[in-house]
Amino acid sequence: MVVWERPEPPERPVPAPLSRELIVQAAVRLADADGLAAVSLRKVAAALDVGPMRLYGYIATKEELLDLMADAVHAGIRPTGDGWREVLRSLAEITRQAVRRHEWFADLIGGRPSLGPNALAKGEAVVAAMAGVDVDDVMPVVSAVDAYVIGAVRRETAERRAERSSGLDKEQWQRSHGPYLQRTLATGRYPALATVIRDAAHLDADETFRRGLDFLLDGIEARLSR
Template identity: 40%
Template sequence: MAGRAAEPEVIWARPERTGRGPRPAYSRGDIAAAAVRIADADGIDAVSMRRVAAELGCGTMSLYNYVPRKEDLYELMVDAASAEYELPDAPSGDWRADMTGLARQTRAIMYRHPWLSRVMTTAYGFSPQALRYLEWCLGCLEPLDVDPGLKMQLIAMVNGTVMATVRNEQAIAERSRGLPWSEAEEQAVRGAYLMGQVSTGAYPHLAALLATSAGPVDAEEVFEQTIARLLDSFAPRGA
């Protein structure tokens, strides 16, 4: 099939363009930027080799000389988005603060590019920007006195927590779009239903919990607390 590699390969191990001919007219950066613009404007489903080629002003088949598979195109896009991390020249020495800052950046990047949650995968963990990110994370975790394997788990769990949080927030926002009522009205109706169920006495533990509730949950505060508790769980006792 056209554009399908005969065996597994890594896009980063390939030359920028295969085949003979004049100097490549486009770089991988150009291709990734075009695909990201399309996804940001119209969603990931709008990204196709044909659409990207049209954005660049080249033929669809010629694009396969640069990017053999659509999966490779997604990897280029994820790498381009990952370039948005602002990483200082050196960690601060406070691993909790550094990892918290990275978690905030990940969340912000995913909001700038809502399609990321659809294509993000650990298979893309070897791209130039992914390796840059991982190297910086390991550097900021040097003061943490735990096994290297636990440090990798920490990085993975922070990323997974941020992605799950953003996906849930985006799903709620997507569901609310187009409805003839506001999110506040929706939550008020659901809250009233919940209180009605709890008042039956069938859920005593939930009733006790709600009786001590401080009111509406602040998403930003919950995010910060979640990351803080996750990081604390990796700290050696007494640290």
């Protein structure tokens, strides 16, 4: 029986009350502070001031805990809008905002099925907005947007982690590597790349994300209107 269908143990008159909700909240706080590596049943139990064995009445494995944590974040992803395009844009932007708040969420989305009640409610809202679209096209369209968002947020997350690891912010990194790149492009071996780096607008992460999403949604709209 999956964790969402398995009943919790009955409440007991103990000094430290416990529930799945409290366990998940503690795990999310640990992950927000120090990443998923900081999350274990032992550390969650310590944060709640209970013995680790008490947690096993509520959660059988760490995998279940990760599923519950991800579903807790999905509770805040409620896309809105009129029509499928606005809803899919809302889905993309709210998911990206969720990763900004919970960086570890980028490590979970896309890599494991999202079957919790909050994830299913999000999926229901998105699919309902696709009313009028051929039923065979619904999931490929939603999956295409999901793939774009997951790729974008994972890249952004990797860049933030690399920045923290190196101790250099973006401007410092550019000053450090800029001379090498200039020398390399001056060789003439990469003319197309040199043109883009020299002449194209240098967009920030927000505008890059939105413009890429527009390209994707434009393509989907053109395909659906055939």
